[in-house]
Amino acid sequence: MARAPIISMEKVSKWFGAFRVLKDVDLTVFEGERHVIVGPSGSGKSTLIRCLNRLEEHQAGRIVIDGIELTGSLRNTDEIRREVGMVFQQFNLFPHLTILQNCTLAPIHVRGMDRSEADALAMQYLERVHIPGQADKYPGQLSGGQQQRAAIARALCMNPKIMLFDEPTSALDPVMTKEVLDVMVELADGGMTMVIVTHEMAFARKIAHRMIFMEEAMVIESAPPDAFFDHPQDPRTKRFLGQILDH
Amino acid sequence: MAHADRSNSRYLLRRAFAFSREHFFGSWGSTIVTLIAGMLLFRIAAGVVEWAFLDAVWEGTSGEACRGQGAVACWPFIAAKWQQFVYGTYPQGSQWRVNLAFALGALGLAWLMLPRIPGKSWASAIMVVGYPVFVFFLLTGGSFGLRAVPTKDWGGMLVTITLAASGIAASLPLGILLALGRKSTLPLIRIASTAFIELWRGVPLVTVLFMASVMLPLFLPAGVTFDLLLRCIFGVALFSAAYMAEVVRGGLQAIPRGQYEAASALGLGYWRTMGFVILPQALRIVIPGIVNTFIGLFKDTTLVLIVGLADFLGMVQRNLNDANWFAPGTAMTGYVFAAAVFWVFCFGMSRYARHMEHRLNREGHAQ
């Protein structure tokens, strides 16, 4: 297959002052693939995916997304952010706008859609995440699971090619976690390219094309889920899996 | 307690005792203080009531009536002069225009401040832009068949409210820009905004007014003059904008980073993020701070009498020099009246600010 990857990170490094948070990280994601990144806290997982839409700036290496290289150029960054959607651990819905307004804000002002078109689009996605009735409510009136699903719908309204998830269920209780994971599975079934940081191992095993383990700013191991979970190669991976799965 | 009959007078008496024991006579020290303070309070209250009501002079057409009674309140002074206190030397036939302006202003403010009435963004736009322009033409006249009244004839409460309202209307947009500038990542803009803010916050308002009244004419090309009221509005607006900038900055800092990040991730640029996501939330949070700045501004307008502009306090002060009304109690009467008027305005606004603060704390960010 000679097609180009949709995400390509080559030897990416990042420092916070003197402290190195990413060390020569490589990542190659093809369209339609789903990569799940796991690892202990502080390993750089969040920083890695935040570099993909330039919420963090890398200092060494190359990042190319859908043919556009991420550099200091604002125009490139804007273009990439239109193609990459992100879902945050803390939802980050805009509390002073209704759910519908949250979803239509970017399509109207970034893509230039007109209001009725944007409203229809938003309702369509709100139905896909199973909360059409919440459209005129404010985020504070929704449960955590509903808020996160609304955040997913908001990101989808920009029709992105790639969806990034930064620990989307870490702030939710088990019931709400399941709601959100179900939506993410449906999204995966639809063929979306996804890069996910999570601690939900069963979910990861189910949908991932590739599992990536990070520790201390480096990618330690990268393998398809079966190989990753059943035959981990690196001793650090084995130790991590031992800690995580032994509950 | 379930056994006690609540309507029983003995029960009530016991509760009264317990209450006073805790709140008035909790300890020996507390008891002594209560007795002394009680006596003091009574003497002061009695003195005030005597001065203002019992011994005061209520009728009269000049200081004669107030002279023989010692230092008591001379209310006829207020009755005779109140028009000057409110309108200054604004011609009497045209004073209805001032009343109209006040009434519209009060309505607009009510629209803006009462929580349940919708259309707040319309209200803000109208009050900050439309109302000032309309009132300017209404009050200066010269067109639409209205008699021209130059601003040098304005005085009293008219001037005070004009200064305060213009000051706030001008300082809010300017303050927002300065606050955004101070938080900007562009170094030149950040330094310029910070220097500007710290300059106006570090100097007394009196020097700013001197600057506006004395230096400003030097800065403008020869022959271009602004009258004193406009110059003072300019000075007051700049001064107030610096304090407003700090209030807005506090609001901006209270917005979690995640809001900025979510907006960035959606592709919203800087101005759209600020306008649609950040500022609506930040400004709502600092409404109490904005109202407090307004209260301060309202009190500070009294300083313009130092540069010769006759605001409310200035008119009172000028009229105290009227030999016709000279009496031992006149000065205090005038000042007490002025203090009462200011107090009603400022206390009312501070209660509103406190109410909004409670509301915002209770509801978090929701409407």
Next chain:
Amino acid sequence: MDKAPRRPLLERLTHGASGRAVVAQLALLLVVVLAGGWISHNTIVNLQARNLASGFGFLNYTAGFAISQSPIPYSEQSTYGRALLAGLINTINVSLVGIVCATVLGYILGLARLSRNILISGLATIYVETLRNVPLLLQLFVWYFAVLQPLPKPSASFDLLGLAYLHNRGLQLPSVSLGAAGWPVFAAVLTGLLVVALWARYRRYISRLAVLVPVLLPVFVWMVYGAPFEAQIPQLERFNFVGGTVVRPELMALIVALSTYTAAFIAEIVRAGILSVPRGQIEAAQALGLRRGHIRRSVVMPQALRVIIPPLTSQYLNLTKNSSLAVAIAFPDLVSVFAGTTLSQTGQAVEIVGLTMAIYLTLSLLIAAAMNLANRRFALKER
């Protein structure tokens, strides 16, 4: 741990900003420079048209006016520069005295607001809510025109214990002079305080006796000089008092108005600070058996001070700036003497107002810096 690679020079110079950002900043710079140039041009033309001088040479000219209360020797033959100095020192004195009085009064009022005794807390609340909502200038006028001016003539003044007298031209106080020992005794007091402060800082515990050092040392120094002492009690002679010192009504009104007004705000700040200490802290201290006064001193106040100091700094700055209201009652402070009289005599508005603003900025910076040191001392040490 290898370091981050160095960015290309251009990127470092512009801090990685985009072309848009650089252009925007250059545009701002251009606008500021152009506006500055236009203003300067107009100013020069206007000054020439009015035949006004420029520059600060006027500071050496003879002032030709008197100053009613001057802290330094000053006469009508002194220069404008000396007048400026006199006004400045007056401003500093009034501000310092005002800050001290306002802090003490505000602290007491803040505690009173929190008292369980309703009469006390009610009175304090009335005080605070009244003074905060009436303009300071109006309060100053009340004190000056309605309280102090109507006082009786010196011959009929209020007699305070036979030592001091209050009348419409001021407050007559007895004066005490220590002769040649004056400055050495003052220096001894300062040295004593410094010794106690250093001792407390480095030894962490000072015995109560250490407080005697700033008291005994000056007394010792005074005795070394032969214990000179000269007291003058004001005596009424015909229509005026002779002897002692007099505090004029302008100064009194200014200090009283500034202190009482600022104290109302400080009371609220102190109250908020004390309320900000979590109830659990007090309960833990009580469980340990500490008594109320001790709890307040060692547990509540240090934590409350953390919250109190920043807004307290604002109030101190406000008080210092508000002292400029002296010009409204003709007390010779910096604004009154320099931006008032000197300006009207020389007409050099730009230099005078500019210099006055610069001086106030400096004072503000100094106070803010001093309070910042205090702030740092009380900040929580975190990870």
